[in-house]
Amino acid sequence: MGSDCLTPEWASQPCLIGIDEAGRGPVLGPMVYGCMYCPISYQSSLASLHFADSKTLKEEKREELYENLKLDKSLGWAVDVIDPRELSAKMLAKNKTNLNEISHNSAMGLIKRVLDMGVLLTEAYLDTVGDPDKYRIKLSERFPSIKFVVSKKADSLFPVVSGASIVAKVTRDRALREWLVEETGEDINRNFGSGYPGDPETKAWLVQHKHSVFGFPSLARFSWGTCTAHLKGEVEVSWxxxxxxxxxxxxxxxxxxxxxxxxxxxxxxxxxxxxxxxxxxxxxxxxxxxxxxx
Amino acid sequence: MGTIDLRAAANENSIADLSSQVHQLPCCIRFDGPAQVSHYFKPKSIEVEIDGVKTEEAHFRGRKLQGAPISLPSGYSGFVLGQASNLNANGKRKAPSPTEENQCWEVKAKFDNLTYWNHDNLPSKDDTFMRSFHLFSIAEALHKPVKVEDLVAVSNGGKG
Structure with a gap:
């Protein structure tokens, strides 16, 4: 999903891209990687769009900024929604992939997607996942033509990353809100809460939807410690x-x-x-x- | 030595047919009893074919499973066995023997196919489970009555 149905007119100008994630910590729902990109010449105008780290914004404000940036012809955006089933499956696979690696792959996938559209990316800004230096080296090796800036709190330091964080957060919230529950048991409700393990509503949902044999509906990330703790004492399954x-x-x-x-x-x-x-x-x-x- | 009473299997209508509802999973579930399988276990067809068979994908306890339907060879059936109801000729329950040496099993349901699932990998001919089916042709060859022509063929140089 993204603005990538159409290559923008400014694609051949040197561009910068910001990448950020939403829903890394929750035990419920997808993890979303979002990116926003624009010509470097547009960078100064970015500051005036009042993007801020999505976590510091109220939900309505985020939604509003998201709708605005979608309409802005000088901005492009894209998201990668990683299904909780995919997260669980990868982290519990025979050859396990940890969450950092999944995150890195998702970010690199977004960069590749934007490059493949013909956008001339020369600078990329990312919030770090794991060690910033190692992450930057990994990215630079994969995309030698791009200058990477990897840092902590990039979402509050760089407006282009703030924009990406809004795209990611709004997409994640909508995905959870509109989640199509695959399981058909009659006792399944949609009071997921935020999906964070500490959220009382999420906690209650996990308790209500625990199943002795199947564990949880597939909205839950089975690879999370929260889930394994809940399933202690339920039917043991060994692989x-x-x-x-x-x-x-x-x-x-x-x-x-x-x-x-x-x-x-x-x-x-x-x-x-x-x-x-x-x-x-x-x-x-x-x-x-x-x-x-x- | 236990015994298995297959008489119920002879009558098509007397036992449940579980064809297409039996799943062989690559894990050990320490549970014996009914579960809401169809509410939680949702196999989906995927576009990958192996030897002309459409494969499926499903998730169980967070793991990704890849499966393929397997038909049992003709002449063979799968049976679900349960403890035989120990009734004597008068219809009264016999006292359970303290040592269950002579366990009696009877057919509760049957199936002619099942879905075989692997964790992460696509099912393959080389999997142990699939290879165990080789026994069927071996058994057939071993138990086939020897005909005069076969003996003649062997004495003429072993060809054929």
Whole structure:
């Protein structure tokens, strides 16, 4: 989503871009990366648009500024909405991606998208994620033609980043408000609150929507400590990829888990392990075993 | 040694058909009982095909699963077994034996296909679960009655 259906007339002029995120901390809903870009010659006018760090603005003011910047012909913008399902899946994948890396990839994806539209980006301003120097080097290696400024609180230091933070925040708030709940249980309500773990409304929602087997509806980020804490004491689910992480008896546990059909992990299975010595290789390799009792 | 009573399976109408509702997940769920599967587990078709089979995507407990429907070979069925109701000839419940040595199981439901799911990866022919199906053709070859022609073919040089 963004203003990228049409390459702006000023695309061939040297341009700057600001990038910021909204919804990094919440346990509910998507994380949104937003960017705003414009010709460097327009930079002085940016200050007069009264963009400020989106967190310091009231919601109505943010909405108003967002609508204004969409109408401004000298500004371009784009967002990357990262679904909570995608966040959970990546952070809980067999090859796990941490949140910083997901954030970096999203920011770089936005830069690439704007470059691919034919916008001549020469400067980029970003709020840091992780160590600012390392992040800047990573970005510069990927996009050698752009000068990067990575700093803490970039959203209050640079108006172009403030603009990006408004785009991101408004998009994130709307996405949560309009979230299409995939699950169809009758007891699901939409009182998500802000989605932050400390928000009483969010806390209440998590308690009300906890499911002993499925955990939570897919709006929740399962990879968050808040979720894992809630699910302690609910039905235990163990994964082969997690077992492999733990060193030690991992291979044995893994073999047990993937045994044909029987995933109840009874201790009795120890003695009839399919990898037992003397069994034909054909059966060992396929984890097939004869059961006389179960 | 336990016994399995398959008589109910002979009558199509007496047991539930769970075809297309059985899922083989790459995890161990320490729970045995009913759950609201259709409310929470929502597989979606994705555009990837493997060996001409459309694959699906779903999420469970935050993990991404990729799955493919698998038909059981003809002549085979999947069964859901449950403890047999220990009724004697008079319809009275027998006293449960202290040592459940002779466990009796009976067919509660059947299925002719299932969806096989992998965590993150697309299902593949090389997965152990898929490879276990090799047993079907091995078993068939092992148990097929030997015909005179087969013996003749073997004695003539083992071709065929």
């Amino acid at each position: 082969e990829s997690d077992e492999a992480d733990e060193s030690g008896n991992s291979s044995k546990r893994q073999a047990k888990l993937s045994r044909f059909g029987f995933t109840t992990c009874e201790s009795r299975s120890e003695e009839i392990e399919s990898s037992g010595k003397g069994r034909c290789k054909f059966f060992q390799a396929r984890k097939i075993q004869q059961l006389t009792q179960f």
